[in-house]
Amino acid sequence: MDAEAAARAYGPAFDAAVAADERIEPRDWMPDAYRATLVRQIAQHAHSEIIGMQPEANWITRAPSLRRKAILMAKVQDEAGHGLYLYSAAETLGASRDDLLDKLHSGRQRYSSIFNYPTLTWADVGAIGWLVDGAAITNQVPLCRCSYGPYARAMVRVCKEESFHQRQGYELLLELSRGTEAQHAMAQDAVDRWWWPSLMMFGPPDDESAHSAQSMEWKIKRHSNDELRQRFVDICVPQAEALGLTLPDPDLKWNEEQGRWDFGAIDWDEFKAVLKGDGPCNEQRLTQRRTAHEEGAWVREAAAAHAARKQARTATEREGAMAR
Numbered sequence: 001m002d003a004e005a006a007a008r009a010y011g012p013a014f015d016a017a018v019a020a021d022e023r024i025e026p027r028d029w030m031p032d033a034y035r036a037t038l039v040r041q042i043a044q045h046a047h048s049e050i051i052g053m054q055p056e057a058n059w060i061t062r063a064p065s066l067r068r069k070a071i072l073m074a075k076v077q078d079e080a081g082h083g084l085y086l087y088s089a090a091e092t093l094g095a096s097r098d099d100l101l102d103k104l105h106s107g108r109q110r111y112s113s114i115f116n117y118p119t120l121t122w123a124d125v126g127a128i129g130w131l132v133d134g135a136a137i138t139n140q141v142p143l144c145r146c147s148y149g150p151y152a153r154a155m156v157r158v159c160k161e162e163s164f165h166q167r168q169g170y171e172l173l174l175e176l177s178r179g180t181e182a183q184h185a186m187a188q189d190a191v192d193r194w195w196w197p198s199l200m201m202f203g204p205p206d207d208e209s210a211h212s213a214q215s216m217e218w219k220i221k222r223h224s225n226d227e228l229r230q231r232f233v234d235i236c237v238p239q240a241e242a243l244g245l246t247l248p249d250p251d252l253k254w255n256e257e258q259g260r261w262d263f264g265a266i267d268w269d270e271f272k273a274v275l276k277g278d279g280p281c282n283e284q285r286l287t288q289r290r291t292a293h294e295e296g297a298w299v300r301e302a303a304a305a306h307a308a309r310k311q312a313r314t315a316t317e318r319e320g321a322m323a324r
Contacts, residue, residue: 129169
């Protein structure tokens with residue numbers, strides 16, 4: 001059956017399942033465009049988790065205490081696990097993990113722009129936890145209700161762990177903010193540098209987003225970029241006040257009529273430049289990722305050889321048992 005005939009035969013059932021908030025599973029028929037959209041989104045998400053290990057790993061050897069080092073190591077390990085969950089979800093759509101990684105390493109697939117900014121001080125670890133992971137939670141919790149089952153289920157665990165990361169970051173900033181004058185200044189500087197890139201994490205404005213409308217129609221996404229961005233701002237303003245830190249936006253003000261916080265204009269030229277590869281750390285991030293992948297080739301080869309030997313041994317034992 002060709003694609004057009006399949007769409008006529010199975011399309012109505014797919015549309016009905018999406019409309020009824022039922023999950024689409026790997027065995028189900030789905031439009032090619034739906035599959036391609038999921039592969040693109042899940043791959044970008046997985047790449048972001050893997051690349052996102054780098055900015056914070058930069059501080060593991062320089063953490064100020066053993067406790068902080070253990071917390072940061074656990075967090076970086078969590079991010080690696082998130083990447084693996086998501087690559088596995090992409091594989092259920094017929095994507096090859098090796099192909100996805102090749103596209104990442106060659107620059108043919110993107111990861112979140114936020115990870116192309118440097119971590120200059122220890123306070124950046126807190127700012128990433130509070131702002132970057134906080135933005136991720138705001139964006140990802142609705143994905144737990146994504147119409148594609150494997151992605152939605154992966155996001156349940158990811159969001160639980162990201163929530164813990166956000167609390168760790170908040171607690172770190174709170175300690176610095178209530179510390180010495182220099183520590184408070186360091187925390188404020190980190191927030192000043194990470195606030196606007198965190199707002200960019202939600203993607204371009206709705207009227208410039210190429211994928212949002214269709215993704216929402218398919219219930220891959222549940223909210224638009226601007227809706228999620230506004231929700232994030234409304235959450236962060238009172239949290240910043242509790243931290244004793246100031247968000248770097250002179251236009252930030254409460255809108256009584258709308259019941260929300262109005263905020264200033266985002267520098268979308270900066271966002272586009274970072275996406276094109278002109279961010280502060282774009283080249284560094286990809287170079288380090290490619291190097292790590294190449295240096296880890298022997299581990300993958302050894303694991304594959306071990307699995308093949310185990311499979312062969314199991315087959316031999318099974319044949320012997322049948323012969324008896």
